Amino acid sequence: MRKHKVSETTFRLTLKEDKINMNNSTFRTIFSKQFHKFIIVFLFAFASNFYASAASSKPIPIETLAKLPAVSNLSLSRDGDYMVGLIGQDGAEKLTLAVWDPRDLSKPPKLTSPDGRVEFIGAIALKAGKILVVARTKWTGALAGCGEGKRIGATKTYLTKIFVTDVDFSSFSEPFGGTSKRRDMSSFEKICSQIVGTGGIASDLPLDPDNIIISNSSGVFDRAQNYVKYNLKTGVSETLFKNRSRDAIGLLDPKTGEIWTKSSANFDDGRYKAKLLLKNVATGDFEVHEALTSDSKDRHNVNILGRDDATGKYYVSTDQFSDKLRIYMYDPLAKTYDKAPLFKNAAFNISGITRSTNEQNFGDVIAYNIAAERPTTQYIDPVLKSIQSKFLSSFPGKNIQIIDWSYDKSTMLIRVQGANMPPAYYLARGGKDFKFLGSERPELAKANLSNSELIYVTARDGKQIPGLLTMPVGWKKGDVAPPAIIHPHGGPWARDVANWDASGWVPFLTSRGYAVLQPQYRGSTGWGRDIWLSGDAEWGQKMQDDKDDAAKWLVENGYADKNKMAIFGYSYGGFAAFAAAVRPNSPYQCAIAGAGVSDLKRLGRNWSDNPQQRAYQGKTVKGMNPLEYAKDPSIPMLIFHGDRDVRVPMFHAKEFYKKAKSKVNVKMVIIKDQPHSLPWTPKMQRKSLQALESYLANDCF
16 A cells, blocks of 8 residues: 655754754655555444443553544545545554545555654545645744744744645645745744744635635734635635735635625724624625624624525624523624524523535525533434434434535534543445444443533532533442542633543543542633633632532532542643642642643733733733742642643743742653643653553542
8 A cells, every 4th residue: 555654844844953944935845655554444334332332440541542543533525525534553653644435435545644753633625636634743943922932042832734635645735825935024934924824724615616715824923814716626826815904804705705704903992892894795895883893891702603695694603692602693784683593592502503515505504503511513404413313312412413424415424422432433325324434442442431410519609610520430329439530621711511531531530430520610611601701810719719619519419538639630720720739728639730820920921912812811810829829839739741832831830840849749740742732642641641640549649
């Protein structure tokens, strides 16, 4: 089997003494070819009882959770002719790009792997026989204020690039480079543009078999944004428009690429107002619509999701009229919303809609999403609804998502997952023929994994705080209370869901006998405006009270041993662990901070560099600063941090460690080459999981 490799020279970077050596103003791709044999095993039977095999309550081995997913990132081309994904070979540290023929799954996939330090981290099937590939490589150099990282000296980080290739991997082109190729830019500016610039598909033009629209901008030196029609078959680009104003281009007509909406940013007295401008179809002018304007003072969410061709009205997701996000129709002529929402849910946000891209019913709403504890897609289209129902009968309580389907819906790609089921992929043909493609973690097929339950904790001030509770394997009400972990999410403007935990931390802990509660503390998004806004300026204070109240709830309801309680979080969750370590009367026996913020003041200053972030989020970063109290911690700690983390620089970990280590048992683990966010390599995962397991068993309880 022929295998093509993407070389490190794809990135055209030579690292020498923390400096960049660029031979040309553009990057070029070099491929080496060799033959290699892979053995890929896929099962081709619809197995409704795949995860109902004999149960095992043994701890999940670290090696199992740390290894690369066997198959992930699967997507199907619009014509249904090819399927793309990433696969992890046994013992490999990097993912391989794979292409299958969905019409004949007995044929082995075509494969390609990158060379050197380059890694594939994402892929998606496009159309016209093309594939979008996301790759990254390690880079060290002086950023001097360009993006996240040090202002003085060298920063260890990653460069990420987006390529387009074909199903034979004959060449890799980079149509998303955009402004980084301008001749008037210095070498440093070009590198900075690659690090912080933005580029991607602005519209996939679903009715056009050959073209997509690409947008790109430098993201730092100017507000220039280019929109280019890119022919996937020929590689020819046609500039549609260049935006040089302060108005950001928003929604494009999915049929023609015509601009429908823009937004204009105004800063006044520390406030940020994002005015929405809609195109007047009669005059061609863009007009401000105050009803759609977002103001940092009240922080309402206003998101334009699309335009209905028949009525000219816009689909808008907003919380202007309720605590939860709902979908409304907005009339641009009357400049008013419809009185009643199109989609709503009393308990949860409506997080989005899906519209048809088939010519016969183009633009019709065929599904909407409910942001419940386990996000749910409600299909309206009868064919899609029927397929989902069939899978739900075999996998009750699981998340069933139809990822892609061909133009005629004869071929569909489905993903099934749950808190106790790693993502598994199926191919449906004609609504009857179901083929199992593979699981991300097939080794866990026979594991007795724990499910997650939505609970509510009454905080000390009466506020109802949601939480996701996952108990140890085999535990039942009335059993001896187990040791427990309060596990706050990062962000803090984020949330947890009761699907498979991509980090592996929750199943890792529950399989070792720990109860895990993920409190959706105030400041979390996705649970309504009240929960979100009540976290403003409460870092380490009321936000922290919510975690402690969740710990109390566990004990009072028999879910945890009060003498065996820990807090473990990553990113903002790491801040919560630092805060727990210095607060008096801690309910925890230890705290574990992964890539955590310890210096709240320094974080606030960094966020204030961007006027928009300063107006929206910077003013909310206030409260108790853990680093100020690090000399007098109340409980021992484990701190782990990646040395290529630019989102939360490692000084947060090092400075806290230096101050605290003389008073309590504090251990620090530095993970080589780990960035802040997933994906992490198996080696990185193994090191963090080993540190976590050892510390909880030997130093905490």
